Each structure stands twice: as C-alpha cells, then as structure tokens.
Amino acid sequence: MNKNYVNLDVNPCKMCMPMGGSLAFKGIENSMILMHGSQGCSTYIRRHIATHYNEPIDIASTSLSENGTIYGGAKNLKHGIMNVMESYSPKVIGVLTTCLAETIGEDIRGIIEEFKQKKDISCLDIIPVSTPGYGASHFEGYYHTIRNIISFYNEKQAIPNEKINIIVSNITSADIREIKRIIELFQVEYVLIPDTSETLDAPYKENFTKIPDGGTSIEDIKQMSGAKATIELSVLIDDIYSPGKYLEDLHQVPLYQCPIPIGMKNVDSFIKALCTITGREIPVSLVEERGRMLDAIVDSHKYNGEGRAAIYGDPEIVYAVTTLCNENGIKPMIVASGSKSYKIRDLLKLNESVVIPDTDFETIHKYVKELKPNLLIGNSEGKFIKEKEGTDLVRIGFPIHDHIGAQRKLYVGYNGSLRFLDEITNTLLDIKHHGYRERLYNEFYVNKGGNKNAQL
Amino acid sequence: MKDDLNKVVDKILDKYPAKVMKNRKEHILIKDSNENKEISANTRTLPGIITNRGCAYAGCKGVVIGPIVDMVHITHGPVGCAYYTWSTRRNKGRTREGSKNFINYSFTTDMQESDIVFGGDKKLAQAIKEAVEIFNPKAISIAATCPVGLIGDDIQAVAKKAQKEYGIPVLSFSCEGYKGVSQSAGHHIANNNLMREVIGTVDIPVEDQKQFMINILGEYNIGGDEWEIKRVLNKIGYTVNTTMTGDAEYEDIAKAHNSDLNIIQCHRSINYIAEMIEIKYGMPWMKVNFIGIENMSQTLRNMAKFFDNEELYARTETVITEEVEAIKDEMKHYKNMCKGKTAMLFVGGSRAHHYQGLLKEIGMDTIMAGYEFGHRDDYEGRDVIPYIKLDADTRNIEEIKVEKDEKKYRLRIPIERLEQLKKELPINDYPGLVVDMKDQTIVIDDLNHLETEMVIKALKPSFFGSGVKDKYIVQKMGIYSKQMHSYDYSGPYAGFRGAVNFARDTAAGIHTPAWSYTIPPWKKEPILKGKINTEGVEEVC
Numbered sequence: 001m002n003k004n005y006v007n008l009d010v011n012p013c014k015m016c017m018p019m020g021g022s023l024a025f026k027g028i029e030n031s032m033i034l035m036h037g038s039q040g041c042s043t044y045i046r047r048h049i050a051t052h053y054n055e056p057i058d059i060a061s062t063s064l065s066e067n068g069t070i071y072g073g074a075k076n077l078k079h080g081i082m083n084v085m086e087s088y089s090p091k092v093i094g095v096l097t098t099c100l101a102e103t104i105g106e107d108i109r110g111i112i113e114e115f116k117q118k119k120d121i122s123c124l125d126i127i128p129v130s131t132p133g134y135g136a137s138h139f140e141g142y143y144h145t146i147r148n149i150i151s152f153y154n155e156k157q158a159i160p161n162e163k164i165n166i167i168v169s170n171i172t173s174a175d176i177r178e179i180k181r182i183i184e185l186f187q188v189e190y191v192l193i194p195d196t197s198e199t200l201d202a203p204y205k206e207n208f209t210k211i212p213d214g215g216t217s218i219e220d221i222k223q224m225s226g227a228k229a230t231i232e233l234s235v236l237i238d239d240i241y242s243p244g245k246y247l248e249d250l251h252q253v254p255l256y257q258c259p260i261p262i263g264m265k266n267v268d269s270f271i272k273a274l275c276t277i278t279g280r281e282i283p284v285s286l287v288e289e290r291g292r293m294l295d296a297i298v299d300s301h302k303y304n305g306e307g308r309a310a311i312y313g314d315p316e317i318v319y320a321v322t323t324l325c326n327e328n329g330i331k332p333m334i335v336a337s338g339s340k341s342y343k344i345r346d347l348l349k350l351n352e353s354v355v356i357p358d359t360d361f362e363t364i365h366k367y368v369k370e371l372k373p374n375l376l377i378g379n380s381e382g383k384f385i386k387e388k389e390g391t392d393l394v395r396i397g398f399p400i401h402d403h404i405g406a407q408r409k410l411y412v413g414y415n416g417s418l419r420f421l422d423e424i425t426n427t428l429l430d431i432k433h434h435g436y437r438e439r440l441y442n443e444f445y446v447n448k449g450g451n452k453n454a455q456l
Numbered sequence: 457m458k459d460d461l462n463k464v465v466d467k468i469l470d471k472y473p474a475k476v477m478k479n480r481k482e483h484i485l486i487k488d489s490n491e492n493k494e495i496s497a498n499t500r501t502l503p504g505i506i507t508n509r510g511c512a513y514a515g516c517k518g519v520v521i522g523p524i525v526d527m528v529h530i531t532h533g534p535v536g537c538a539y540y541t542w543s544t545r546r547n548k549g550r551t552r553e554g555s556k557n558f559i560n561y562s563f564t565t566d567m568q569e570s571d572i573v574f575g576g577d578k579k580l581a582q583a584i585k586e587a588v589e590i591f592n593p594k595a596i597s598i599a600a601t602c603p604v605g606l607i608g609d610d611i612q613a614v615a616k617k618a619q620k621e622y623g624i625p626v627l628s629f630s631c632e633g634y635k636g637v638s639q640s641a642g643h644h645i646a647n648n649n650l651m652r653e654v655i656g657t658v659d660i661p662v663e664d665q666k667q668f669m670i671n672i673l674g675e676y677n678i679g680g681d682e683w684e685i686k687r688v689l690n691k692i693g694y695t696v697n698t699t700m701t702g703d704a705e706y707e708d709i710a711k712a713h714n715s716d717l718n719i720i721q722c723h724r725s726i727n728y729i730a731e732m733i734e735i736k737y738g739m740p741w742m743k744v745n746f747i748g749i750e751n752m753s754q755t756l757r758n759m760a761k762f763f764d765n766e767e768l769y770a771r772t773e774t775v776i777t778e779e780v781e782a783i784k785d786e787m788k789h790y791k792n793m794c795k796g797k798t799a800m801l802f803v804g805g806s807r808a809h810h811y812q813g814l815l816k817e818i819g820m821d822t823i824m825a826g827y828e829f830g831h832r833d834d835y836e837g838r839d840v841i842p843y844i845k846l847d848a849d850t851r852n853i854e855e856i857k858v859e860k861d862e863k864k865y866r867l868r869i870p871i872e873r874l875e876q877l878k879k880e881l882p883i884n885d886y887p888g889l890v891v892d893m894k895d896q897t898i899v900i901d902d903l904n905h906l907e908t909e910m911v912i913k914a915l916k917p918s919f920f921g922s923g924v925k926d927k928y929i930v931q932k933m934g935i936y937s938k939q940m941h942s943y944d945y946s947g948p949y950a951g952f953r954g955a956v957n958f959a960r961d962t963a964a965g966i967h968t969p970a971w972s973y974t975i976p977p978w979k980k981e982p983i984l985k986g987k988i989n990t991e992g993v994e995e996v997c
Contacts, residue, residue, distance in 0.1 A: 007582035009566035016536025038602055038633030040511025044540035046925045056929040062503040066852050069634050076503040083504030086473050087906050099534050100602040133534035134567050208933045384560050
C-alpha cells in the first residue's frame with residue numbers, strides 16, 4: 001500500500017523537524033527561538049506559522065554562510081545568542097539545529113557551554129535541541145523538542161506534588177483553552193505544555209510586546225518530574241520522542257496516553273484518565289455536555305451515514321478524526337499521513353480502508369480518484385485535490401493557509417467535537433442540497449440510472 | 457525635521473550592542489540630495505537579528521526557476537525546503553494547449569538520514585527517472601538544499617546523465633541555502649544556468665519573427681501582474697516573446713535571444729541575464745517600471761522611443777489615453793481617501809522602489825523604504841558597480857563570462873542611435889531607489905524586527921508594505937500592513953487596472969473601521985459627550 005514510486009515525494013504531506021520544534025517552543029513562556037543554520041530555515045518556518053496563526057512569529061537565525069560550513073558555526077551561534085538576548089531579553093532561548101548544522105556536525109551543547117562560561121547569563125536558559133530536517137518529520141520534531149525542554153529542567157526529580165502534567169499535541173489555541181477549562185472543572189492543579197493558547201492567539205493590546213504573553217512557565221515545567229501523573233495526548237509517537245515516557249522512565253511519573261480528545265470515545269478516555277488520576281467524579285457540566293453531544297449525533301446520524309472521507313495530516317489528528325468518523329457512520333476510505341507512524345494501522349484496525357502512513361499528496365490524490373470519497377478532512381494542502389476533483393474539504397490541523405481563524409477553531413472536548421462534527425455534517429448536507437433533486441429525478445423518474453459514485 | 461530623523465536613527469541604534477550598532481549604522485541613511493551617501497547592502501546579516509531575508513535556494517528555486525510552468529522542479533534535500541516552496545509564491549502560470557503545468561506541484565527527494573550518510577545521488581537519479589515516467593515533463597530542474605553540497609552529491613553529473621538518458625533538458629542548480637548572504641545569491645546562480653544551458657538554444661525561424669518583439673525580464677506574474685502587463689503591451693502591438701520567468705514555458709526562455717529588446721522589471725533578480733544577453737546576442741536592455749499609472753505610461757513611451765515607429769508612437773498614446781480614462785474616476789476616489797497618509801515599504805529588491813510612484817498617485821508619501829536583499833546598485837544606481845567591494849560571500853558565487861555569438865549576434869538598432877538613446881532612456885541603466893526618494897526620508901537596508909518596531913513607533917505611517925513575517929507585528933501596533941509579496945491574495949497590481957486594485961486595497965486597509973476600535977471606549981475621555989444638568993444626562997451625542 002505504500003507509494004509505488006519511492007524516491008520522488010510529490011506534494012509532501014509532512015514538514016521538517018525544526019518546524020515541529022518551533023511550534024513546541026512557541027508554547028513556552030518568555031522564550032525565543034534561535035535556529036542554527038541558513039537563514040532560509042527560519043524564514044520559511046516563520047512564514048508558514050504566521051500564515052496559519054496570523055500572529056507575529058519571531059524566530060532568529062544564526063545566518064550561517066559558506067564560511068561557517070567550513071570553519072564551523074560557533075561564532076555565529078554565540079553572536080546569535082548574544083543578540084537575541086540583548087534585543088529581546090527572553091528567559092529562554094531554544095536553539096534548534098537544522099540540516100546544515102547537523103551535517104557539518106556542530107556540537108551545539110559544547111558551544112553553548114563555552115558561551116556560558118564566558119558570559120554571565122544566570123537569568124537565561126539556553127535549551128539546545130537537535131532537529132535535523134532529515135531526522136524525522138515535524139510531528140516527531142514537536143514531541144522531541146517538548147521532551148528536551150522537560151528533561152532540561154528535570155534532571156533531578158522535583159519534590160512530589162499534586163499537579164497533573166498535560167502534554168498536548170499540535171492542536172489549536174482554542175483547543176488548549178478548552179482542555180484547560182475541562183481540567184479546571186476537576187479543580188486540580190496542572191502543568192500544560194506547550195501552552196500556545198495565548199502566545200499564538202494573542203489579543204489586540206494597547207501596547208505591543210515583542211514576546212507575547214502566556215506560555216508554559218519554567219517554574220511549572222520544573223515541577224513536572226514530581227507530578228502525580230502525566231496525560232499525554234498522543235498514542236502514536238515513538239517512545240524515544242515521548243515526553244511522557246521520559247517522565248515515566250526517569251522519574252516514575254505514571255503515564256496515561258490518550259488520543260487527542262476529538263470524538264466521543266476519545267473525549268471519554270481523556271475524562272476517564274482525569275477521573276482516575278484525581279479520584280473525582282465527572283463534573284455535572286461535563287455530563288451535560290456529553291449528553292448534548294450524544295443527542296446531536298443521534299439526530300445527525302442519517303446525514304453522516306452518507307459520508308465517505310479521505311482523512312490526512314498529522315498522525316494524531318488523523319487518528320482522532322478517524323475515530324470521530326467511525327462513531328458517526330462516516331466511512332474513512334483513506335487514512336493518510338506523511339509521517340512514518342505505522343502504528344496507526346494496528347490501532348485503527350480498519351480492514352476496508354486504505355491506511356497509508358509515510359505517504360505524499362500525489363498518492364492520496366490517486367486513491368481519491370479511485371475510491372471517490374465525498375469529503376476531504378485535513379489541512380489546507382488538500383486544496384489541490386479539492387480543486388481538481390471537486391471534493392469538499394473540511395479543515396483541521398496544520399497548516400491552514402487558505403482560510404482564516406485556524407487558531408481559534410474548537411475541535412476538542414464534547415463541545416469541540418460536536419462543533420466539528422456539525423461542520424462535517426453541514427458540508428455533507430450542502431453537497432446533498434446542491435444536487436439531490438436532480439439526482440432523484442434522473443434516477444427514479446426518467447430512470448436514467450444515477451451515477452452511484454456521484455457526490456451523494 | 458532633519459534633527460528629528462537623526463534622533464530616530466540614533467534611537468534605533470542605541471538599542472544595539474556596540475558591534476551591532478556599528479554594523480547597522482552603515483545600512484541606514486537619511487536622504488539628502490546635497491550629498492551622495494553610501495549605503496551598505498548585500499552583506500551578511502548579523503546572527504540573531506531577526507531578518508526577513510531568505511536563502512540562496514529561495515532565490516533560485518523559489519523565485520527564478522519555480523515559475524517555469526512546464527518543468528518538474530525537483531528539490532534535492534530533506535522534505536522541508538520543498539514543502540515550504542510549494543505554491544507559496546503566487547506566481548501564476550497558465551497551461552498551454554497540449555502542454556503541462558506543474559505550478560501546483562512540489563517535488564522532492566525527501567532525503568533521510570541514511571542518504572546524508574551514504575550520499576543522495578542514487579536517490580536523485582531514481583527520482584528523476586520516476587518524474588519522467590509519471591509526469592513526462594518537457595524539462596527538469598534540480599535545486600540543491602544545504603546538505604547536498606556538504607555531503608558532496610554530484611548533482612551536475614546526475615543531471616548530465618539523466619539528460620542523455622531521457623532526451624530532455626535536466627538543469628542542476630547548486631543553490632545550497634548557505635551560499636551568499638540572501639536569496640540574491642540564488643538569483644545569480646539561476647541566471648547563470650539559464651544563460652549557460654537554456655537561452656539561445658531554440659531559434660525562431662525568420663518567417664515567424666514578429667515586429668516589436670520583446671522579453672520581459674524580472675517579472676514573475678505574482679497575482680497575475682504579467683497578464684495585465686501583457687494585455688496592454690499586446691494592445692499596443694508588441695509581441696512578448698518570453699517573460700523571465702512568470703508564466704513562462706521552458707521553450708519560451710530558450711527562444712529569448714530572438715527578441716529586439718529586454719525590458720527589466722526586477723533589476724536585482726535578473727540583471728545578470730540581461731547583461732549577458734547583450735554581450736552574447738547584441739540585444740540591449742531597458743529598465744522599466746509597470747507599477748503606477750505614471751510609471752507605466754512612461755515605460756510605454758520609452759519603449760516606443762526605442763523602436764521609433766510612427767504607428768507605435770500613435771498606438772502608445774491612444775492606449776495610454778484609453779486606459780487612463782477608464783480608471784481615472786476610481787483612482788480619484790481612492791486618492792481622496794488616502795491623501796496625506798504616509799507609507800513605508802520594505803520589500804525585495806525592487807518593489808520598495810516601484811510602488812512609490814503608485815502610492816504618490818493616491819496621495820501618499822513614502823517616508824521609509826528598504827530592500828531585503830538589494831545590492832548597492834539597487835539603491836545608488838549602477839554607476840556605483842565598479843566601486844562595490846565584493847566580500848567573500850559574493851565572490852563565492854560564480855561569475856560566468858559570455859562571449860559574442862558570431863552567428864546569432866545582431867545589433868537591434870545602429871550603434872550611434874543606441875548611444876544617443878542611452879542618454880535619454882534608462883537603457884542598460886538603473887539609477888536605483890535613493891534618487892527617487894524625497895529629502896528627509898529614511899532608507900534602511902535589511903530592516904529587522906527591532907528596527908521595524910522602532911521606526912513605526914517614531915514615524916507612525918498609515919501603511920506598511922512588507923511581508924507576512926512582519927505583517928502581524930505591524931498590525932498589532934495598530935498600523936495597516938500589506939503583504940507586498942503575495943498582495944494578500946489580491947492583485948494584479950501592475951499596469952493600469954492593477955493600479956486600481958492596489959488603490960482599492962490600500963484605501964480599504966487604511967480605512968477599515970477596525971482601527972477605530974483600537975482604543976476601547978472606556979479609555980476614551982469622556983465616555984459620554986453631553987451636557988449634564990441636575991436631572992441627569994441630556995443631549996447625549
């Protein structure tokens with residue numbers, strides 16, 4: 001089921017590791033990112049994040065030039081840190097490597113140590129993370145970076161505390177706000193990382209600040225190794241990248257891995273984890289939210305039953321969306337991801353669907369032509385398939401460049417899942433209303449026999 | 457006023473550590489027509505300063521090569537670079553009958569760790585084979601990303617072999633991201649190869665040669681600009697033989713040497729080719745500007761003068777009159793809305809200059825302008841070229857030497873007339889941005905985020921034309937910011953009809969009611985306007 005052609009990736013369905021690293025650091029309070037490599041890396045990544053979030057995305061570069069590739073980039077890295085420090089006064093600088101830095105074998109840890117010995121930077125933490133563009137995709141880069149941020153502050157185990165660690169996937173700012181609201185209903189303390197709820201969806205304020213407010217605080221991160229438990233909203237990430245696994249293996253923090261809480265089952269398992277860890281009953285308001293969702297999905301099942309979806313994007317989102325589709329009778333015909341998360345096949349156990357990790361959009365397009373789904377569910381890069389095949393696209397994930405408001409759309413929890421499901425159902429209804437009279441007329445009255453594969 | 461601007465500049469520089477201050481000072485100048493000031497440009501960006509510059513790969517694949525419609529452009533490298541250049545510049549391209557269009561595609565070898573360790577040439581060769589089998593394109597390009605040069609993949613050899621095997625041109629570009637100091641290096645690398653491998657390889661038979669046949673250079677058809685320009689040129693009677701490289705097919709570029717004149721829109725990205733074509737084929741080039749009504753009209757008149765044909769002169773005037781007549785009322789309306797507002801432009805290597813005329817036409821002065829990757833000649837004019845000190849980064853970019861092609865070289869107009877015209881028209885010349893700026897305006901090269909913030913706070917413009925990376929900083933500061941790379945998915949902005957689009961968008965951006973809410977009512981004093989008497993509020997307005 002893999003790509004027939006294995007050497008040419010046509011219209012990639014994944015980005016590079018430093019992209020994931022940047023998204024992770026964007027959720028850390030008072031932090032700046034310095035990318036060690038050519039200028040292009042930071043420029044391209046900033047462009048892609050800014051177009052999705054409509055927010056300033058400041059990522060500095062060490063601007064390595066040809067000279068640096070020969071003599072090493074230590075000087076550039078040190079100057080880079082110095083300049084970011086003096087002009088932005090952050091508390092944290094995340095140093096991410098790139099293809100260039102990794103290929104020439106830069107010892108960023110060593111260089112940073114040298115820098116620290118010469119300069120007094122007691123109020124600044126410099127966190128190096130190795131993210132070669134060829135190492136893995138943005139999906140792995142994201143978790144790998146969170147893991148590195150946590151391990152940076154938790155070499156020694158923190159004093160045991162009652163907090164719950166929540167490690168979130170690359171979901172929207174609105175989603176993070178919703179997850180916080182749900183946890184707060186349980187009246188427990190928590191550390192959520194990376195918290196992009198404010199940093200990547202900042203309100204208009206009278207005074208512009210260079211580094212946006214919000215983000216997970218360092219003090220909180222330092223307590224993660226003493227937490228009561230970790231809930232990691234990820235079921236597909238390899239153990240070597242998993243931040244929750246690190247905390248479990250090294251500091252014996254019990255780990256609960258749940259899918260992104262999109263879809264009844266997935267929200268249930270998130271809530272169940274919270275109940276188990278806190279020993280509390282599910283709050284009444286959540287019971288009501290669940291009831292409202294259930295009521296709604298009963299009502300809309302007859303429309304959803306006509307859905308046939310091609311789902312693609314980041315593995316965790318793809319997994320959660322597929323669950324939601326399955327719950328509502330929307331047939332997942334194609335389940336695809338650019339990252340190498342082969343585990344998704346075992347977890348989904350879909351015998352009648354095409355499940356393709358490690359693929360590209362050209363392959364997804366090929367299957368769309370063959371299986372004729374009536375819905376595409378994924379990021380905006382599916383727009384080319386939409387344009388060519390006329391298949392409607394319901395957007396979720398990163399990046400969304402052709403619509404606005406991606407950061408404030410809600411997908412998680414019972415409320416978010418229902419809003420998202422409604423969006424899907426209404427898309428199906430729009431398709432239906434667009435042509436069903438003509439189809440019925442042709443099929444039953446003039447008896448031309450309808451095209452079964454036509455859109456509804 | 458002068459003192460004020462000096463203070464603004466000092467305030468910006470004050471924020472920097474000493475070394476940075478010294479460096480940045482040379483990139484900033486206050487225009488004063490009484491002295492010729494030098495500006496430092498095309499030098500390395502300081503590490504850690506948040507620049508808007510990109511890399512050589514962006515300039516080569518992203519800007520110059522990418523827009524060629526019927527080629528498969530393979531990015532040889534890990535996945536990111538190809539992903540980030542997938543339809544991100546808005547270079548439009550139409551599909552010709554019987555031909556193919558790969559503009560909406562992104563191709564990459566998606567190199568993995570093992571390819572970095574053991575070399576990626578084999579994978580590249582296989583990828584080319586697959587591209588030929590699946591897509592059967594007219595030609596293929598290979599663009600190298602950072603690791604390729606470092607691990608020593610011989611992309612030239614792979615290309616050469618593939619070209620022989622599949623019988624189609626396979627061009628290879630060693631545009632590794634670390635080369636040069638900005639995307640400008642990539643432009644040069646792209647220019648070199650187009651000149652070496654493509655231009656001059658297909659001759660137009662004499663019977664198919666058209667009168668007034670021209671090439672548009674440095675025009676990438678962002679948002680359909682080239683289509684609007686071409687519409688007007690065709691209306692006058694010109695034949696656009698090729699455009700480099702917006703909406704171009706491979707063969708169009710191969711035929712470029714058959715035209716009579718190269719007209720150059722973006723000087724920075726394509727002047728190398730223009731110069732080389734003149735040396736090799738005897739075709740002169742002329743700097744043009746299609747942005748703004750006055751600039752567009754002047755450009756058309758300059759072109760007519762070059763060809764010196766009565767009918768062409770007459771057509772030019774008729775078309776200008778017609779086109780201006782059709783838009784003048786709308787332009788007047790927008791001018792009324794924008795009059796007296798001020799603008800700042802920070803774009804690329806030409807737009808920061810080109811748009812000043814159009815802004816002026818809607819009543820707006822440009823008070824600050826700068827290029828992301830321009831060279832000194834783009835600021836100060838080509839006269840300074842002999843005096844530019846090349847640093848190591850620029851010297852590392854190959855300068856290719858071309859010679860007169862004895863068979864294909866022909867003078868388009870008599871040499872005496874050409875010499876005479878050079879005195880009257882911008883032939884083989886570009887006077888740069890600074891000369892067109894008003895006194896007491898600021899020019900800043902490679903503007904960074906810190907400076908953007910400072911300069912906006914100090915001079916409070918109504919319009920900031922730049923890119924998406926600084927757009928949201930500027931807008932969070934309460935100033936309208938327009939993306940001058942993607943036109944915020946609007947356009948075209950070139951030519952006559954484009955001018956109206958730009959004027960409309962700009963007026964809308966400056967006047968959106970949103971700005972009136974930036975100060976909430978509870979911060980405005982007084983909240984209620986009206987007379988208060990003993991019985992309460994009266995006549996609230």
